Amino acid sequence: MTxxxxxxxxxxxxxxxxxxxxxxxxxxxxxxxxxxxxxxxRAHNLTETLNDVTAHAEMQAxxxxxxxxxxxxxxxxxxxxxLEPCPMCAGGLLWSQIPKIVYGAKDEKKGYTLFSxxxxxxxxxxxxxxxxxxxxxxLKEFFRQKR
Amino acid sequence: MTxxxxxxxxxxxxxxxxxxxxxxxxxxxxxxxxxxxxxxxRAHNLTETLNDVTAHAEMQAxxxxxxxxxxxxxxxxxxxxxLEPCPMCAGGLLWSQIPKIVYGAKDEKKGYTLFSxxxxxxxxxxxxxxxxxxxxxxLKEFFRQKR
Numbered sequence: 001m002t003x004x005x006x007x008x009x010x011x012x013x014x015x016x017x018x019x020x021x022x023x024x025x026x027x028x029x030x031x032x033x034x035x036x037x038x039x040x041x042r043a044h045n046l047t048e049t050l051n052d053v054t055a056h057a058e059m060q061a062x063x064x065x066x067x068x069x070x071x072x073x074x075x076x077x078x079x080x081x082x083l084e085p086c087p088m089c090a091g092g093l094l095w096s097q098i099p100k101i102v103y104g105a106k107d108e109k110k111g112y113t114l115f116s117x118x119x120x121x122x123x124x125x126x127x128x129x130x131x132x133x134x135x136x137x138x139l140k141e142f143f144r145q146k147r
Numbered sequence: 148m149t150x151x152x153x154x155x156x157x158x159x160x161x162x163x164x165x166x167x168x169x170x171x172x173x174x175x176x177x178x179x180x181x182x183x184x185x186x187x188x189r190a191h192n193l194t195e196t197l198n199d200v201t202a203h204a205e206m207q208a209x210x211x212x213x214x215x216x217x218x219x220x221x222x223x224x225x226x227x228x229x230l231e232p233c234p235m236c237a238g239g240l241l242w243s244q245i246p247k248i249v250y251g252a253k254d255e256k257k258g259y260t261l262f263s264x265x266x267x268x269x270x271x272x273x274x275x276x277x278x279x280x281x282x283x284x285x286l287k288e289f290f291r292q293k294r
Contacts, residue, residue: 062201087241094234095201096200
């Protein structure tokens with residue numbers, strides 16, 4: 001599998017998580033963390049269900065992956081997330097030392113790059129736009145139904 | 148009680164939390180959240196104990212305060228924390244809509260202001276330097292012992 005096909009494959013898994021969030025009436029954002037071609041954490045936004053603004057998909061995925069690995073650093077992992085991380089999640093990802101982040105849609109309001117690209121380490125590989133339309137469509141559909 | 152005395156009073160409580168972290172061999176940072184002159188959450192850094200880079204004092208305090216209030220927004224609360232929040236914690240605090248943040252020592256390496264002051268809302272009241280020496284001393288002592 002080429003790298004882009006690989007990235008699309010895992011982004012589809014993140015999209016599945018976003019779909020689960022959608023069905024729970026949560027803002028539909030999903031994430032998976034991959035280590036050596038294996039998904040070691042799956043998570044979706046649960047801020048309403050848990051009544052907790054910190055329960056973003058990425059934050060839960062970081063915690064779950066560290067728990068799986070038995071160590072707090074995700075130095076051999078890749079995060080796939082359907083939406084560009086916010087500063088909170090980007091900050092958490094920096095602490096995790098994760099070397100690669102792949103996201104789908106850009107967040108034009110709360111994306112970390114609007115605040116400071118330096119929240120992530122300059123050596124972190126960041127790939128954006130993977131299944132961008134699908135990731136964005138799910139969010140649009142959610143907010144359309146909310147209106 | 149004047150406001151500064153009040154702030155010192157609650158910062159001492161945050162320092163107590165930092166001391167508990169110290170005794171657990173955790174980087175000694177503590178936080179409390181106050182609502183209507185009542186401490187509704189106490190937390191200290193637990194990244195080593197929980198094997199989780201997201202377990203900063205502030206993040207746990209946000210979750211605990213929301214749990215106490217039964218709502219995810221901390222719109223009538225003040226956070227007291229011994230060290231300037233990092234981008235992750237500042238991002239979480241933004242989402243929480245907390246209107247006032249009081250911190251002790253400045254974080255010259257990872258403080259959110261080094262990345263972007265805009266991670267916090269421009270209307271958030273931010274007070275720094277309360278019991279700064281005590282807050283910084285505990286951290287210095289911790290890292291001195293580690294060397």
